[in-house]
Amino acid sequence: MPAQVRLRAQSPQREPASNDGVLLAGVTRIYRDDRGAAVQALAGVSLAVAHGEVLAVVGPSGCGKTTLLELICCLQAPDAGTIACAPAVLMPQRDLLLPWLSAAENAALALRVAGCSRSQARARASALFEELGLGGFEDARPQELSGGMRQRVAFLRTLLAGKPVLCLDEPFGALDAITRGEMQGWLSQTLARAPRTVVLVTHDVEEAIVLGDRIAVLSPRPGRVIEELEVDLPRPRARTDAEVGSLRERALLALGMAKRT
């Protein structure tokens, strides 16, 4: 049984979701150090993500976005509130590739852990390398890849974990604007072909609109949900679409980054 499932069973505040969705009710997280000092990261966060829905989460730096994803992925436990969630995998903010493995081996890591043979795991990972613009780099070590390429390998590793819920922590944050646009298009198409429940943390409000079905805007720390915006726009969406511009204004207003007229 995977470690993640064991952790769920041990925590009284966790229940498996019956429908591959995510449900958080009144979730609070307070970090405490050895001297008793406390930092409250999240305060009473309630959010529902339906099966196959993409929830984008935006908020100022330090408002608890990474904490939220780690809670959903069972990497930490809430201090109050409840979380019901299907098995979830985290793509961390930093790529955390293993330097002694090749790019293909890094991408295939979860498959190997799940018991897939080396050759099968490599074949499944390599099949996606071309699609991500990584063709020919299967045997490269992470230190031989650019930052953007490393991030794409990390993204592939997350996808290949095969969990129903993907938690993506600023997955394209380190990419240049052109590559980021390409990756957003690729993710959008991938999810259209094979929908997954996704919680996508991003600093980029336009990215949230282009990729999300809904956007949760968090307050400064301790993070609370201050606004939820439906993104009821046809796909594919472009940053230059007029409706994207007006939703962007609403999200920026909620974040306090635009002037009210």
Ligand SMILES: Nc1ncnc2c1ncn2[C@@H]1O[C@H](COP(=O)(O)OP(=O)(O)OP(=O)(O)O)[C@@H](O)[C@H]1O
């Ligand atoms: N392991 C930890 N121990 C103590 N405090 C922590 C820990 N992890 C996060 N924090 C604190 O909790 C708060 C929220 O951190 P978190 O990393 O969740 O924010 P974030 O919204 O992801 O920020 P960023 O946008 O900069 O990535 C911060 O004040 C941070 O200092």
Ligand SMILES: [Mg+2]
């Ligand atoms: Mg973070």
